[in-house]
Amino acid sequence: MKIFEAAAPGGTVLDPRRVQHRTVSVLSAAQLLSGVGSGASLSVGSLLAVQLSGSNAWAGSVTTAVTLAAAVAALPLAGLAGRRGRRAALVTGQLAAMAGSLLIILATVTGAFPVLLLGAALLGLGTAANLQARFAAVDLADTGHRGRSLAIVVWSVTIGAVAGPNLIRPGAVVGEALGLPALAGPFVFSTAGLALAALLLVVGLRPDPLLLAARIRAAGAVPAAKGTTGVRRRHALRNGLRAVGASPRARLALLAIVAAHGCMVAVMSMTPLHLQLLSEGSMAGMPAGHAYAASTDVLVLIGFTISLHIAGMFALSPVMGWLTDKAGRRPVIILGHGLILLAVCVAGFGQQQPVLVTAGLVLLGLGWSAATIAASTLLAESVGAEDRVLVQGVADTLMGVAGAVGAGFSGVVISGVGYQGLNLAAAALAAAVLAVAVHAMVRSRSTSQAAAQAG
Template identity: 80%
Template structure:
């Protein structure tokens, strides 16, 4: 249970909110190393341990499935015990996953790698839930910025993660580990420190404090309201609000497009610079050159920087211009990004530019969509709806990453990007129609 101040003491919610955002942001920074390393090295490890390019997206797919499967249980745990217990549980599971990645590279076991990826997915679910924890106590006019600051905080760790390939190789050799296992030594340490910080610093728990403040100002909820803890009820709450439906569509489509293109980019760059893997027996490793690994790490770092570095700007725009315009901006950027990367597939520079734009589009759509979703449902349904959103977001990422290998095998990297462009164009059209309807309703 959450440790609370002595009875009768007075808490300033905004002071707690400022401390909460600081603690969440620092934890995101530390845990971001794990996700950055996984994104850049995961597809290479999957090919190396499985012996087939067809499994290149397996790590990303398994991570996103793990995140999707964990989202609702972690949301339920947050509803019962508060944000701290939920977030710490997810990060400790991810730390175990990072350790198992190291085990998989030492033993050459592809199934162990997939198990590790599933556990790392729990860390992804916890990091996604942290953005909602930032708005539990936030004033309505500052929700977008509070959420964006926590999203932004992952920048340093996540951008550093892919660039730890070379230092990780040195650490790996020093510890007698395979070179690709080295970055996950850093991931393990970062996740452990993040979990410890949340365990100590996230007091009082923002969700429990917000619920207590609501209970003091509102009547006691009915028994029916207290039973609002099912997936079906969460979906019903979203369906009942057109704004929540649009927010959810924006979030899951942006994440699906991003996961599909991003998960295949490391393999595309390797094939572009070194050619296809031919004559490689199943189960035998094909080690990419150090220069290619650096190119891949740098490109994915730029993509992650696009996802997180300008998050405060996206949050400010969300609060100042409205949620829907920023959602449209995000999907417009995604559409532009996949066209640049697809038609510029032969040039690593254009691929990198496309990945940066893809990250910026994801940032805008996710921050504005998450803010809109949080305020479009009843406060009593909010945690459950957030869990449903993260579950569907993870599922969309898993579908995108899972089918991306098949799509790329069939129609190439350009075809994969054009498929993502079609999805972004549909969502942009739906959002534009909603914006026009909103303007007609508010016109004098």
């Protein structure tokens, strides 16, 4: 690709290639820092919800609030990016999440369950911003490096997100030193991480990649693509769904993304509570000292399990991207939902064994990674350039809705039919999508073979 130079507003000549390199570095570092916040909410959110509400039925409420808020915020943040650039949208999300983390600390101190839910909802704005960051990574990327740039930013969240759940014990120490409840401690770390992420984006994301890309197109250096500079504000969701509905490949991609996310969030959000209940059953009749030691150990187990799950989600994302390019989009979607089906069977039927539950969560993360990366690639390729940004925003919105529904119903499901029943429900959904994807691949190959024979 030919390299063009662009002039900044102050007259400075900019090399888009160098700006792109710096942009990916800044986004990756910000994702790492903000990942601590998401890791903390995943690991202790359900425990705080049960503690403050007094009912296991509310266990999924924190994850529901986070994911629902992310869904609601996806299109508005995309619109803000289109009007004022990526930096404004990403910083807004990080600052909102920081405020949410502070509210969760306040909720643990006061015992106010509504404040906990409000804080979780603000954390959801940070989640929406983190999803948008992967698109910011490709605003200035040339065609041959878009996948790599996106994968680096997605992968970078691994370190912070994996570290977050393992901060339960250190967080408890810090919380007690500050006079806070033990479960508030991890959110002290997440508040600091989100503040640093926002500061890094304010200082480092200059020039703004989306605005610079628009200036380059306006100057004629890169052919403009209609509709790719922002999101149409009126009827955005309806227009996006219409664009998806016009393409069978886009419909399959969106179904795969939404179902994978719903299954993952539903099972993941209830696993900390299940492990805690499992440990309480095994601690019955223990002397007080032994019971306290066991309760401390289960917090470590919860953090370790969620960390491995998040590692499964993000650590191998470059590998999943490579497989998507080499093996094809549909085969990797099938692989992803096959792994999800295997994961929930292992976790559900092995519910009495923490090792099997952990193994199931790792497989669940890997399945989510394969399905999401392959389906996102297929989705982008299956709609016109004029609809691509809009459809990506709609996909993020529906991912959030699926996560919110999964988390919301998971608490009710686990109260009624238990952890195994929850996993079996997820298995049914994964199996249905798997059947649809296999049918689509077989039909596509039959059509290609018939066309080849006719030719």
